[in-house]
Amino acid sequence: MSATEVAFAPVSDDPAGAVTEAPRFLRRLLRKPIAVACLAYLAVVVGVAIVAPFVLPDVAGEQAGDLLAVRQGPSWNHLLGTDTLGRDVLDRLLVGSRVTMVGVAEALFVVLALGVPLGLAAGFFGGRVDRVVGWLADLAFSMPAIIIILVVLSVFPQSMLAGMVTLGVLAAPGLMRVVRSATLPVREELYIAAARVSGLSRTYIIGRHVLPRIAGAVIVQASLLSAAALLVQSGLAFLNLLVAPPAPSWGGMIADAATAIVLQPWLIWPPGVAIALTILAFGLLGDAVRDATTERWSAPVRRKKQRRAPSAASAAVRETTHAQALLSIDGLTVAFPSPAGRIRVIEDVSFQIGAGETVGLVGESGCGKTVTAMAILGLVPGNGEIEAGRVVFDSRELVGLAERELSRVRGKEIALISQEPMISLNPVFRIGWQLAEAVQRHHGVSRRAARARARELLRQVRLPQPEIVARRYPHQLSGGMAQRVAIARALAGEPRLLIADEPTTALDVTVQAEILDLLRELQREQKMAILLVTHDWGVVADICDRAVVMYAGQIVERAASLPIFRQPLHPYTEALLASNPQHAPEDRLLPTIPGMVPKPGVWPTGCHFHPRCTYATAACRQRPILLEQPAADRETRCIHYDRLLATR
Amino acid sequence: MVFQVGSGSTAGPGAASRRAGPAAVGGVLELLRHPLLHVVVRRLLLAVPLLFVVSALSFVLVSLTPGDAAHEILGANAPPSAYDNLRHELGLDLPLYEQYSRWIRHAVSGDLGASLFTGEKVTHAIDARLPVTLSLIGLSLAIVFVVGVGLGVLSAVRGGAVGRFVDALSLIGFALPTFWLGLILIVVFAVNLRWFPAVGYVPLAESPSKWIRSLFLPVLALGIHSLAGIAKQTREAMLDALASEYVRMARANGVSARSILFRHALKNAAIRVVTVLGVLTVSLLGGTVIVETVFALPGLGGLAVSNKIQHDLPMVQGIAVYFSVIVVVVNLVVDVAYTWLDPRVRTH
Numbered sequence: 001m002s003a004t005e006v007a008f009a010p011v012s013d014d015p016a017g018a019v020t021e022a023p024r025f026l027r028r029l030l031r032k033p034i035a036v037a038c039l040a041y042l043a044v045v046v047g048v049a050i051v052a053p054f055v056l057p058d059v060a061g062e063q064a065g066d067l068l069a070v071r072q073g074p075s076w077n078h079l080l081g082t083d084t085l086g087r088d089v090l091d092r093l094l095v096g097s098r099v100t101m102v103g104v105a106e107a108l109f110v111v112l113a114l115g116v117p118l119g120l121a122a123g124f125f126g127g128r129v130d131r132v133v134g135w136l137a138d139l140a141f142s143m144p145a146i147i148i149i150l151v152v153l154s155v156f157p158q159s160m161l162a163g164m165v166t167l168g169v170l171a172a173p174g175l176m177r178v179v180r181s182a183t184l185p186v187r188e189e190l191y192i193a194a195a196r197v198s199g200l201s202r203t204y205i206i207g208r209h210v211l212p213r214i215a216g217a218v219i220v221q222a223s224l225l226s227a228a229a230l231l232v233q234s235g236l237a238f239l240n241l242l243v244a245p246p247a248p249s250w251g252g253m254i255a256d257a258a259t260a261i262v263l264q265p266w267l268i269w270p271p272g273v274a275i276a277l278t279i280l281a282f283g284l285l286g287d288a289v290r291d292a293t294t295e296r297w298s299a300p301v302r303r304k305k306q307r308r309a310p311s312a313a314s315a316a317v318r319e320t321t322h323a324q325a326l327l328s329i330d331g332l333t334v335a336f337p338s339p340a341g342r343i344r345v346i347e348d349v350s351f352q353i354g355a356g357e358t359v360g361l362v363g364e365s366g367c368g369k370t371v372t373a374m375a376i377l378g379l380v381p382g383n384g385e386i387e388a389g390r391v392v393f394d395s396r397e398l399v400g401l402a403e404r405e406l407s408r409v410r411g412k413e414i415a416l417i418s419q420e421p422m423i424s425l426n427p428v429f430r431i432g433w434q435l436a437e438a439v440q441r442h443h444g445v446s447r448r449a450a451r452a453r454a455r456e457l458l459r460q461v462r463l464p465q466p467e468i469v470a471r472r473y474p475h476q477l478s479g480g481m482a483q484r485v486a487i488a489r490a491l492a493g494e495p496r497l498l499i500a501d502e503p504t505t506a507l508d509v510t511v512q513a514e515i516l517d518l519l520r521e522l523q524r525e526q527k528m529a530i531l532l533v534t535h536d537w538g539v540v541a542d543i544c545d546r547a548v549v550m551y552a553g554q555i556v557e558r559a560a561s562l563p564i565f566r567q568p569l570h571p572y573t574e575a576l577l578a579s580n581p582q583h584a585p586e587d588r589l590l591p592t593i594p595g596m597v598p599k600p601g602v603w604p605t606g607c608h609f610h611p612r613c614t615y616a617t618a619a620c621r622q623r624p625i626l627l628e629q630p631a632a633d634r635e636t637r638c639i640h641y642d643r644l645l646a647t648r
Numbered sequence: 649m650v651f652q653v654g655s656g657s658t659a660g661p662g663a664a665s666r667r668a669g670p671a672a673v674g675g676v677l678e679l680l681r682h683p684l685l686h687v688v689v690r691r692l693l694l695a696v697p698l699l700f701v702v703s704a705l706s707f708v709l710v711s712l713t714p715g716d717a718a719h720e721i722l723g724a725n726a727p728p729s730a731y732d733n734l735r736h737e738l739g740l741d742l743p744l745y746e747q748y749s750r751w752i753r754h755a756v757s758g759d760l761g762a763s764l765f766t767g768e769k770v771t772h773a774i775d776a777r778l779p780v781t782l783s784l785i786g787l788s789l790a791i792v793f794v795v796g797v798g799l800g801v802l803s804a805v806r807g808g809a810v811g812r813f814v815d816a817l818s819l820i821g822f823a824l825p826t827f828w829l830g831l832i833l834i835v836v837f838a839v840n841l842r843w844f845p846a847v848g849y850v851p852l853a854e855s856p857s858k859w860i861r862s863l864f865l866p867v868l869a870l871g872i873h874s875l876a877g878i879a880k881q882t883r884e885a886m887l888d889a890l891a892s893e894y895v896r897m898a899r900a901n902g903v904s905a906r907s908i909l910f911r912h913a914l915k916n917a918a919i920r921v922v923t924v925l926g927v928l929t930v931s932l933l934g935g936t937v938i939v940e941t942v943f944a945l946p947g948l949g950g951l952a953v954s955n956k957i958q959h960d961l962p963m964v965q966g967i968a969v970y971f972s973v974i975v976v977v978v979n980l981v982v983d984v985a986y987t988w989l990d991p992r993v994r995t996h
Contacts, residue, residue: 139694139697141927142694142698142930142975142979143698143701143702143972143975144933144934144971144972144975145930145934146934146937147934147937147968148968150937150964150967150968151702151705151706151709152709154706154961154964155706155709156709227822231825234825234827235826235827235938238938239941239953241953251825254827254828254831257831258831258942261834262839265835265839268828268831268835272824272825272828272831272832275825276823276824276825280819283822374900377900379896379900407899407902407903407904407905408902409902410899410900411900411901411902411903412902415900415901416901418893418897420893423892423893424893424894424896425894425897426894426895426898426916427916427990427991427992428915428916428989428990429911429912430991437903437907437911438901438902441902441903441904441907486897490901492901493902
């Protein structure tokens with residue numbers, strides 16, 4: 001019975017029911033063999049519960065059977081044997097299903113009758129109603145349910161109705177919470193608001209629009225509650241508190257079997273198996289309904305051990321081109337497994353970053369900028385893999401390096417800051433602790449020295465009152481402060497390359513400028529290279545020496561920043577620059593690029609950009625376009641760059 | 649659970665004391681503003697109506713049913729005068745609210761009355777049985793927590809076989825009723841293998857080894873469901889934490905794998921596990937009723953369902969109050985624990 005309260009606590013506050021359309025939902029449910037099996041089994045049990053007492057009318061009142069044949073094992077006369085008073089176990093099991101299922105039905109009815117309306121009211125009306133209902137739920141949750149039921153049963157001895165109704169009342173708050181949290185989002189939806197405005201009555205709106213949407217969640221809960229009610233019913237029957245003998249019940253049969261457990265252990269099995277199977281059927285049915293109502297089209301993929309493709313070319317690093325490069329990426333290709341086969345998200349990405357240089361990695365979202373940045377650190381998200389290519393940092397190949405080795409590169413040689421400073425720090429540790437941990441990891445100093453260094457780092461990122469900030473938790477910081485802290489952590493290892501993934505996107509405009517200033521100053525002080533991932537040309541113009549433009553997994557243009565601004569040599573770069581608000585004339589509509597970045601896996605053949613390109617010709621669609629070098633230190637993946645030149 | 653506990657002050661840590669003026673007053677104010685105190689006060693405020701409802705319930709129910717305790721004690725054939733005398737003696741002739749306020753007055757001073765049938769003081773009868781129940785719950789909790797969290801972390805990191813084991817365990821814990829599981833354990837380990845005693849209890853003071861042996865099977869029967877629950881909860885929380893942005897960023901900045909697992913992820917996961925632990929303890933408490941009956945342990949739960957007290961309201965009520973107090977204490981500990989673990993609750 002220990003399952004009672006647990007099962008009754010809402011399994012999750014997350015409403016299971018997303019959009020459910022009844023016929024599609026049923027079809028989806030019936031496609032699951034396990035759901036069909038559970039439904040069939042439960043139908044049989046309910047059928048037996050209805051029919052058996054009529055077919056076997058004498059069993060319920062039978063005080064004793066054949067006293068010369070007590071505690072027998074299974075035989076042809078008694079398929080499941082006889083009990084301690086010589087009665088047929090199978091007969092009692094069949095007839096006993098009635099009282100068991102009636103008990104479940106009683107509790108379930110009360111739970112639904114209380115939980116659904118109260119939950120709907122709390123979710124739909126909110127405010128005071130919600131608070132009162134919430135308080136009642138808190139109260140009910142902190143009650144020892146079983147004891148309350150025992151108190152009730154001590155006043156109404158062997159009244160199953162009283163026991164199961166009490167159980168229903170105590171379990172109702174669990175369902176209520178689920179209904180409430182399922183109702184909340186529905187209430188906010190436009191069509192509900194529209195229905196309200198158009199003067200439809202609340203009961204009509206709830207009945208017609210809200211109920212169908214939460215039905216999935218309620219069915220899931222009802223199924224799980226049935227399992228729990230059965231557990232309690234059989235437990236109380238086992239304690240002989242619900243059903244007066246000689247009437248059979250599954251729990252009572254186990255109690256009877258317990259008295260003869262040494263002489264005939266067999267007797268505990270038939271009723272026990274019946275109870276366990278029925279509970280299991282209710283529970284699995286609930287799971288199946290939940291799966292059918294939520295769109296879980298992707299099963300959680302367990303993260304594989306990252307296998308690294310050995311670098312494609314085993315030849316030594318091409319010394320000529322990489323001589324001064326701090327970081328050199330060559331032919332980097334990352335792919336993700338999918339049901340349809342491997343899907344490449346970046347393809348043949350190559351660029352270099354010199355020591356102390358700032359390089360902007362530019363493009364719309366979904367072009368593969370972040371994947372590229374993370375792949376440098378050997379942290380391809382999810383279960384993606386580096387399929388080919390090399391990442392050489394300071395003459396050292398990083399692709400294929402063991403995790404242990406890589407973790408020494410991360411933070412110490414190459415550090416990362418992200419676009420979500422607020423969630424990039426661990427919420428349960430103090431700022432000072434998190435910085436000190438990084439310092440200790442990279443420099444192996446004492447705790448005390450690390451803490452002092454942490455405060456120094458905070459000063460270095462221009463945070464006033466570092467002592468106070470060090471004692472704070474992340475949620476006590478503003479976005480700008482949090483980004484400064486994140487930068488401080490990145491500086492802890494004194495890295496030679498900082499990867500900044502959209503470091504200012506989530507921040508206010510004024511704070512953005514401050515953070516960029518800070519990065520620029522730090523770079524000057526520390527002689528550190530920066531790879532700045534951004535979609536903002538203003539940022540590129542502000543601090544980047546060179547820009548690498550990415551589109552749909554490929555690099556489309558590479559050059560120093562200034563020449564790119566003066567004369568883009570790829571239509572995508574040109575279009576991006578034209579749609580940048582900072583450079584657009586004020587009296588005209590901002591030009592936009594028609595269409596969207598194609599998703600990985602559906603990249604067009606030929607030039608990835610040709611469907612959205614105004615320069616596109618037949619040649620663009622036929623074969624992959626290679627990077628061309630129209631001038632010294634200029635590269636573009638466009639065969640029409642001369643036409644771009646002509647338009648200027 | 650309500651997570652907003654702070655008083656709404658967004659001022660820095662030093663602000664409160666600066667504003668408070670004289671040091672002594674400031675100290676008290678500081679203490680009153682402490683979020684932990686908020687949590688404790690809130691939980692205690694909820695405990696008052698809880699104890700009120702639980703204790704009033706039986707009084708109300710009695711008034712709904714025909715007959716009274718005097719009938720029960722004397723039987724149907726007693727002379728009316730004896731019946732009236734007993735009614736007066738037991739205070740049953742008073743109006744219901746009078747009876748209840750009398751019970752409350754005594755209860756507040758620690759007197760829960762005496763059994764209607766044996767005359768034994770309720771507190772005395774319960775205190776004698778409390779150690780059994782507390783040993784059962786304490787031992788179960790310790791095992792559930794240690795093994796459950798261990799399995800959860802292991803299955804989050806390794807998945808595979810450990811994960812399937814946890815899944816199987818939770819299926820067993822879900823489907824097998826405690827009383828049936830208990831009987832199966834008795835058949836296998838006590839009757840057939842004779843590794844453990846089938847029934848009975850040996851106090852810790854008498855023999856620690858026998859104490860453990862007498863509680864081994866009951867703890868197993870009682871705890872398996874909770875253990876699976878904790879393991880699953882821990883696994884989910886760990887997987888969530890390991891997939892979070894702060895772990896990604898910590899890893900990207902070179903924090904060691906061990907620290908990510910046992911500090912960064914585990915402390916975040918612990919918050920969720922601790923809140924579940926409260927619900928599980930309450931359910932363990934309910935489970936003792938069954939387990940103590942199956943294994944014939946002389947504890948509080950067994951007493952609650954023994955037919956000796958079927959109509960003995962002071963006893964039933966006393967047990968209900970004890971159980972409620974245990975629940976209140978457990979919830980209090982849980983609240984304090986997650987307030988301590990989660991700075992978002994602690995510092996607002």
